[in-house]
Amino acid sequence: MNAMPKYVASRTLRDPGWANTTVLNADLTAEIRRIKAASEEETVVLGSGGLLGTLMEAGLVDEYRLLVFPLILGRGKRLFTDGMGPRDLTLTATEPTPSGVLINTYRCRAEG
Structure with missing residues (x-):
């Protein structure tokens, strides 16, 4: 690294x-x-939700890797905040881990 x-x-x-x-x-x-x-x-x-939010608003995110954990907390920080415009995503991969976490990869579709 x-x-x-x-x-x-x-x-x-x-x-x-x-x-x-x-x-x-x-x-x-x-x-x-x-x-x-x-x-x-x-x-x-x-490790930076604030930075990611800035990049999402500017249309600079090409891919999201979202991990879904088998745990319901009921609250927490939101990745996609109120006021953010819609994003057209395509699921390109889903990988389950032995612990039950799903790693979902989404590509952003080109705008226009």
Whole structure:
């Protein structure tokens, strides 16, 4: 993982201190568009619902990998918030795990 390019979205961080890491702190959606255009590799968002929401609103998410756990909590943070426009998705894969978690992969259909 140290050799892989990594991007950190931050308003305050200047030096991430991790090899091959670039801090994105200007126009985030423009930076992500540039990164996507410059590489054919996947860009993955880990651990940031706020960042993901920004990318979804800008139409920059190509694929969702949604994990469904066999547990009902009754409450929690929503991934798809009120006011977000509809997304046309195509299920491309479903993988069950031994613990009963389903990993569902959806591709976003092209707009227009």
